[in-house]
Amino acid sequence: MNRLYKNTMVLIAALFLGLTFTIQFKSSQEQVGIVTSETVPQLENELHNLSSEIEGLMQQLTDLRTRVREYERAMDAQGGLNEVLEQQLAQAKVLAGLAEVKGPGIEIVLDDSSWELTGDNDPNLLLVHDEDILTVVSELKAAGAEAISINGQRIMFNTEIRCGGPTININSVRYAPPYTIAAIGEPSILYGYMSGQESGYLDLLEYYGLQVSIEQKDEIVIPAFTGSVNFKYVRTSKEGE
Amino acid sequence: MRTIKGQMSIGLVCLALGLMLTMQFRNVQNYGGILSVQRAQELASELKSARAQRDSLQQRIKEYEKRILEYEEAAAEVSVVAEGMRKDLERARLLAGLTDVRGPGVVVTLSEVQSGQEFNVFYIHYDKLLKVLNELNAAGAEAVSINEQRVIATTEIRLAGSHININYQRFAPPFVFKAIGDPQTLEAALKLKGGIAEELEYYGISVSIKKEQDIFIPRYSKVLEFKHAEPVTD
Numbered sequence: 221m222n223r224l225y226k227n228t229m230v231l232i233a234a235l236f237l238g239l240t241f242t243i244q245f246k247s248s249q250e251q252v253g254i255v256t257s258e259t260v261p262q263l264e265n266e267l268h269n270l271s272s273e274i275e276g277l278m279q280q281l282t283d284l285r286t287r288v289r290e291y292e293r294a295m296d297a298q299g300g301l302n303e304v305l306e307q308q309l310a311q312a313k314v315l316a317g318l319a320e321v322k323g324p325g326i327e328i329v330l331d332d333s334s335w336e337l338t339g340d341n342d343p344n345l346l347l348v349h350d351e352d353i354l355t356v357v358s359e360l361k362a363a364g365a366e367a368i369s370i371n372g373q374r375i376m377f378n379t380e381i382r383c384g385g386p387t388i389n390i391n392s393v394r395y396a397p398p399y400t401i402a403a404i405g406e407p408s409i410l411y412g413y414m415s416g417q418e419s420g421y422l423d424l425l426e427y428y429g430l431q432v433s434i435e436q437k438d439e440i441v442i443p444a445f446t447g448s449v450n451f452k453y454v455r456t457s458k459e460g461e
Numbered sequence: 462m463r464t465i466k467g468q469m470s471i472g473l474v475c476l477a478l479g480l481m482l483t484m485q486f487r488n489v490q491n492y493g494g495i496l497s498v499q500r501a502q503e504l505a506s507e508l509k510s511a512r513a514q515r516d517s518l519q520q521r522i523k524e525y526e527k528r529i530l531e532y533e534e535a536a537a538e539v540s541v542v543a544e545g546m547r548k549d550l551e552r553a554r555l556l557a558g559l560t561d562v563r564g565p566g567v568v569v570t571l572s573e574v575q576s577g578q579e580f581n582v583f584y585i586h587y588d589k590l591l592k593v594l595n596e597l598n599a600a601g602a603e604a605v606s607i608n609e610q611r612v613i614a615t616t617e618i619r620l621a622g623s624h625i626n627i628n629y630q631r632f633a634p635p636f637v638f639k640a641i642g643d644p645q646t647l648e649a650a651l652k653l654k655g656g657i658a659e660e661l662e663y664y665g666i667s668v669s670i671k672k673e674q675d676i677f678i679p680r681y682s683k684v685l686e687f688k689h690a691e692p693v694t695d
Binding site: 259260261262263264265266267268269270271272273274275276277278279280281283284285287288291292295300301302305306308309310312313314315316317318319320321322323324325350351354355358359361362365366367368375376377378379380381382389404405406441442449451452453454455456457 | 497500501504505507508511512514515518519521522525526528529532533535536539540542543546547549550551552553554555556557558559560561562563564565566588591592595596598599602603604605612613614615616617618619623624626629630631632633641642643677682683684685686687688689690691692693
């Protein structure tokens with residue numbers, strides 16, 4: 221009798237323990253999966269991105285409201301939407317790189333090294349490469365540049381900067397050094413970023429012997445993109461697709 | 462005899478318990494422990510409500526856009542000038558990356574061959590992401606996104622601490638490039654002998670390229686506005 225009682229107790233305890241384990245495991249799985257040491261920073265990044273997306277969406281919404289109001293007012297007036305459309309178009313062209321723009325900014329000039337080529341140094345190290353320009357342009361964007369051109373060629377969303385032998389192709393046009401990279405934005409911020417510790421990339425190029433100059437300007441003019449973009453594959457995705 | 466049996470079973474139980482404790486402890490070490498679990502749960506619930514907020518905002522934006530489209534179409538019906546401007550506007554917004562797009566192309570996924578290393582290879586070679594984008598552009602990509610961030614003229618790819626910034630958003634590997642264009646050409650450009658895919662693999666980054674007939678690329682998710690650049694008018 222006593223033994224049976226003991227055994228039953230053990231059985232109940234074991235059952236209870238098993239149940240607890242299972243519940244514990246299942247509940248933690250349901251909520252966030254298995255939490256690894258990488259999960260928290262990942263979730264934090266995701267939340268950061270989502271909050272800034274929400275901020276952007278709220279701005280978009282405010283913008284759209286104003287636009288709708290403008291449209292409604294214009295439709296009541298004479299001439300219909302033409303004037304509003306014209307404004308919208310001018311603005312979109314600036315953002316797309318289809319309009320010439322001016323503003324304060326900085327100018328960076330990169331040139332091949334003036335060092336004499338001696339027997340034991342690699343001539344490759346003395347030249348400006350496509351990757352150098354690619355990185356400089358990306359850093360300028362990170363520093364908040366609004367419009368960028370290289371030797372007068374506007375940087376578009378799909379601009380390639382690619383080595384083609386001794387020259388570099390930008391928007392399918394060939395350029396040779398020196399390369400003048402112009403960027404519109406807050407000059408002190410762009411300058412501080414590019415010349416300071418934030419980027420450090422220009423310093424690196426200079427260390428390797430390239431000729432680098434950087435200058436703040438009150439007014440820079442950046443031409444419109446003059447090439448053509450042929451959209452053959454892309455189409456706007458309308459709602460409901 | 463009896464006591465030995467009893468002691469042995471107690472010994473066994475103790476052994477099992479000890480093992481379990483050790484395993485549990487190791488798990489806690491590997492998997493961040495109870496505090497991370499709580500923090501992760503907090504973050505997960507915050508994420509959930511943020512997603513709901515985003516979805517409702519997107520819904521409202523769509524409603525407004527529909528109204529604007531209706532107005533524009535109505536105007537285009539009565540005026541040829543308005544119709545022309547509407548088409549130009551659509552094209553300019555497409556170039557600026559302000560519209561959602563679809564089309565054939567490739568989906569390129571870059572991930573670490575060996576994950577969980579102390580040094581993430583992407584943080585050493587983040588400039589390779591720029592190169593991938595550059596190759597896609599050279600091969601005629603008409604729209605590109607990286608981890609759902611639309612690449613526009615001002616999109617940066619930059620190492621910032623323990624993550625990579627794209628459009629000022631934070632990302633960690635894997636990186637998924639979506640590019641609309643001729644799938645064959647795009648794939649061939651990456652897979653070129655001695656090209657970028659080989660280079661990435663050399664550095665311990667695996668590259669998977671999938672050709673697809675219908676890819677969706679979202680618009681730039683913020684409001685794009687210039688504070689310093691203004692149009693030149695003569």
